[in-house]
Amino acid sequence: MMRNAISLLIALIVPCLGLQAQDFHLSQYDAAPLYVNPAMTGMFNGLYRVHGHYRNQWSSVVSPFSTTAFSYDTQLEKFNVGGIVLNDRAGTGNFNVLNFVGSAAYDYTIDKDTKKNHHIAGGLQVGIIHKSVNMSKLIFPSQYTSTNSQPFDPGIPNSEIFSNTNFIIPEFNLGLLYYLANDGSKVNPFIGFAMFHLLSPNETFYENDNKLPRRFVTHTGVKINLTKDIQVTPKILIMNEGNANERTISVMGAYYLKNADAWIFAAPTYRSFKFREFGTNDAIVAAVGLKYGSFTYGFSYDINISSLSSISNGKGGFELSITYVAKKITFPKPACPRL
Template identity: 25%
Template sequence: MFKNIICCTFIVLGFALKAQDLHYSQFYHHPQSQNPAFLGFFDGDHRVYVNGRQQWRTVPVNYLTASLLFDSKFFVKHSSSYIGWGIGIDYDQAGDSKLNLAKLSGGISYMHSIGTKHQLGLGIMPSISQRRFQDEKLRWDLQWDGERYDPSLSPQESFENVGSFYFDLGAGALYSYKYKTRTRIHLGAGFYHLNKPNQAFYGANTIDAKLPIRQAFQAAVQIPVFPILDIIFHGQRQSQEKYEETNLSALLRLYVNRKPGSLFNILAGCGLRMEDAYYPTLAIEYNNWMVSGSYDFNKSSFKTATDQRGGSEIAMRYIFKSVKPLGFYKKCPIY
């Protein structure tokens, strides 16, 4: 029994140390992890995003992830081009040792308009991250008294450092085409850990624990199929060293009420993370608010432990929109 406890503890710790970047099933609602060029890429003046995810509650080492983003933009004078900027916070926790990552990001983007339908953008996002774990949560062989595990026994283990800081850098590019209000497409590419930061807890000068560069490619298409119905496709392909992931999502947007001041839409669909999970998604949009929820059903080999259940996820968004001033209009000509 004790050997199983020890093995599980270090398997989890080892997995967490080699884990990839945090990610969400609803990746299109987490701009800061997809592409820095997404900062300011929305219809409005300011935007606030809140994300939360709880994964694998049915196994002892569930994962918790939370994120917050505020971004805004200001237009270049006499132009529809704009400069976007944003500040984001991400937090991730996993395992018996409560290994966690806290990340503060700040980014800036520039979106250049080409005519009325095309846009090209670039973005950059530096960040500061801290990784920590709680050594008192670990279990050791000296805490086995011959019959059972006794947490009151001293493990005779000490850690000089249970945390580390590192600077990180990401960049991205974006192309957008808007044919009509409800017909649009965008293609993007984001690149993270460009400086390959060393995240080692000990001996940073001698131990090489560099984060490999992560590449994330995105695509989205929105098409109206009926006067009150749109279909929206999202796609993502990302890789980080040997780790690869492909996400596909399809949503239907039903326009329930299109009256100004009482706008109300319902979105429903499903996403697929190839060879891992599928996740039904349901969302509502009311005026400037959006709330979206999804639930992962695991279909990989890990479903034996999770009973096919993966994780619940929620995304909330609010967009601040100012009323545009009416242009000066002469009702009667002057003779």
């Protein structure tokens, strides 16, 4: 009984947090660079890059929260261009967020003469966000009755007045990135900053003012080439949006399989989350992957360690990602900061 009550409470509250607090997140964030920083558009060796991503979360507690992402980017002579589509469906009310942006970046080599490959890149994204909710699937206090035989009656009017059940708002994002891409160096650091929802447009299903908070992203790390076959990359992602704060710390280890001509990698990850005065350890993430030929495959699973773990039995969410990079480009470009 208590489990059902808490599950119902989560089903009611979480979609609202999704609207007023923080954007959806990806545990394999570095597999989707256009999601992290517009300046990372075109940061790869190849002709073009296609990426697909799927995340399913909290299916053991409430209706699953699912996130899907698709992106494409390519390199031109002077600029890198691309685009990303993200769709997030949350909870019982099918609260849905569809985000589509075009992305462009310019990559400047600081020291072309010395060939040390220090780079600064700037990027921007322009697009739209569409948000919608299915009111018929939401539960309201007015629909509860005092009868034991039928404590909840969905036929009772919910007494809620919504001016609309969907809306479209503009999206404008900026990003900056510094990285060293030198295969001959044992240490290749990178650091990036991005700001999303720069215009902070009004988002509401009512006729009131509710500004979408700007999301500030800082991501940094260093790829360390221990040997020709072994790489270690400690990295940190910090996201702040309104009253919400998220920190992700991970260490990715990669090993080159000579006989298979492939890289295998694993990235144990810790994530914490804070909303207003409420802070918690959110999840431990186990992530593994394979880079073979033009494809990179990733799989991760979130182990919930927050106060919800007693309800979810530690089950969080799983993610799948796949990236294809077409080879080979005719003019030189730096290596991707990730791997």
